[in-house]
Amino acid sequence: MIQATExxxxxxxxxKTTSRWGRITMIIGLIFSLSAPAYLVFFAGLxxxxxxxxxxxxxxxxxxxxxxxxxxxxxxxxxxxxxxxxAFMIGNISxxxxxxxxxxxxxxxxxxxxxxxxxxxxxxxxxxxxVHLISLFIFVGLLGTWLVxxxxxxxxxxxxxxxxxxxxxxxxxxxxxxxxxxxAAIIALAVSIIVVLIAKLYxxxxxxxxxxxxxxxxxxxxxLRDKKTLGTPEDTTNEELPEGPVY
Amino acid sequence: MNISYQLPxxxxxxxxxxxxxxxxxFLWVCAIxxxxxxxxxxxxxxxxxxxxxPHIGMTPQELxxxxxxxxxxxxxxxxxxxxxxxxxxxxxxxxxxxxxxxLIGSVSYETAAAAIAAKTAGAELGGPTYTQAVFGLxxxxxxxxxxxxxxxxxxxxxxxxxxDSALRKVNPAIMMVVPGAAMVAAxxxxxxxxxxxxxxxxxxxxxSAGIMAILMVIANKVKRPWIKEWALGIAIILSxxxxxxxxxx
Numbered sequence: 001m002i003q004a005t006e007x008x009x010x011x012x013x014x015x016k017t018t019s020r021w022g023r024i025t026m027i028i029g030l031i032f033s034l035s036a037p038a039y040l041v042f043f044a045g046l047x048x049x050x051x052x053x054x055x056x057x058x059x060x061x062x063x064x065x066x067x068x069x070x071x072x073x074x075x076x077x078x079x080x081x082x083x084x085x086x087a088f089m090i091g092n093i094s095x096x097x098x099x100x101x102x103x104x105x106x107x108x109x110x111x112x113x114x115x116x117x118x119x120x121x122x123x124x125x126x127x128x129x130x131v132h133l134i135s136l137f138i139f140v141g142l143l144g145t146w147l148v149x150x151x152x153x154x155x156x157x158x159x160x161x162x163x164x165x166x167x168x169x170x171x172x173x174x175x176x177x178x179x180x181x182x183x184a185a186i187i188a189l190a191v192s193i194i195v196v197l198i199a200k201l202y203x204x205x206x207x208x209x210x211x212x213x214x215x216x217x218x219x220x221x222x223x224l225r226d227k228k229t230l231g232t233p234e235d236t237t238n239e240e241l242p243e244g245p246v247y
Numbered sequence: 248m249n250i251s252y253q254l255p256x257x258x259x260x261x262x263x264x265x266x267x268x269x270x271x272x273f274l275w276v277c278a279i280x281x282x283x284x285x286x287x288x289x290x291x292x293x294x295x296x297x298x299x300x301p302h303i304g305m306t307p308q309e310l311x312x313x314x315x316x317x318x319x320x321x322x323x324x325x326x327x328x329x330x331x332x333x334x335x336x337x338x339x340x341x342x343x344x345x346x347x348x349x350l351i352g353s354v355s356y357e358t359a360a361a362a363i364a365a366k367t368a369g370a371e372l373g374g375p376t377y378t379q380a381v382f383g384l385x386x387x388x389x390x391x392x393x394x395x396x397x398x399x400x401x402x403x404x405x406x407x408x409x410x411d412s413a414l415r416k417v418n419p420a421i422m423m424v425v426p427g428a429a430m431v432a433a434x435x436x437x438x439x440x441x442x443x444x445x446x447x448x449x450x451x452x453x454x455s456a457g458i459m460a461i462l463m464v465i466a467n468k469v470k471r472p473w474i475k476e477w478a479l480g481i482a483i484i485l486s487x488x489x490x491x492x493x494x495x496x
Binding site (some may be wrong): 215 | 258260272273278279280282284285291296298299300301304308313319324329332335337341342343344345346350351353354359360362366367373380383384385386389390391392394403404405426429436437441443447454457460478479484490
């Protein structure tokens, strides 16, 4: 029989270590990730204005600000505190880390939400991170860099010119499918067409077009939501989460 | 357009040779730094888990099995991410792709962020206006955007852990509707905004969306979840190939 107090202490120590070192490593990761652009802005001799960065950041915040806050809130009940610091640094949470954690828990037959389940998912995420770092390093860092150096210039030019419509075409379909919200998708399509047309007629509007489209769609989607399934806050349970953002 | 991507040159704000700056040694150091931080974190977490496991009746074998199960299940998704990442190497350079797309972020958000940032400077992602200075601005915006996720995690996790029920229950209906709609709208307007530029842009957008839709239907029909994992990479690479042939017509 395991003593309850002993168990409590052991888990307390685990929580303490992971939340302490989880935070420290995440802050160091944050510093590394910000150092790269800081170097380009301040030391590389490029002509980049700070005001321009604020403008770009403002435009981003208008588009993704809500998601910055909501994603950690969405994933916390699934991941648990300790894995939060792993997941938001390793990335690809919904398509890689969550399945890894679920498969690990199923393999050793523990339930998510239990303490055994939490340790199992921490180990699974460590395993997933190991594989991910190795494959990124070999196939992107080494092979990818070499591949780019041998690809003919006209192909590179095509990729550079048309990457945005290519990525967005696939991503928008993926987002629609994973969100399972056809109504929001139709609203987004209608709003986007109107916004793009206005930007075409009145060029200065183009600067705000993304933010306007996002805010208008979110507002309309809320007021035009299916009130039967998403009626009042009280009768909506958080049990059935969407497949999750593509983050 | 002058693409001399093999010869690193000094920084030049107006040069479109972004790889000269995007593959600079300092950026590599930062990328390797993020790699090492994740390695250190994983080691600390595994050690903490093996220490706690026996006290809650979990055998070291169970922990090892979990690690291995996680590792094996990550092979497919990781290679799928690799495929997408390689397609973006000429836009962002290797170090930025490794950190932003491979690790912290994801292809959808980072490409969207870079495009939005370029727009505020009156430029476009990847085109003749995509200069070294615009790349710097885009990387700054992507990194600051990614930082907001990490800061939100750092701030919210301790609050949620304390069982801050007010935070935990922020109107779930809003949480279900608003972020999803915002996300779809962001990708949609960025994609549709490309269409008036040329018929080749239309080909690029529609072929990619079409391939993705077909793959999603097939994945649901034959119940093979791995198709969903690979769909993004396959759609991007195939539609780039289609677009390349369209430019040759």
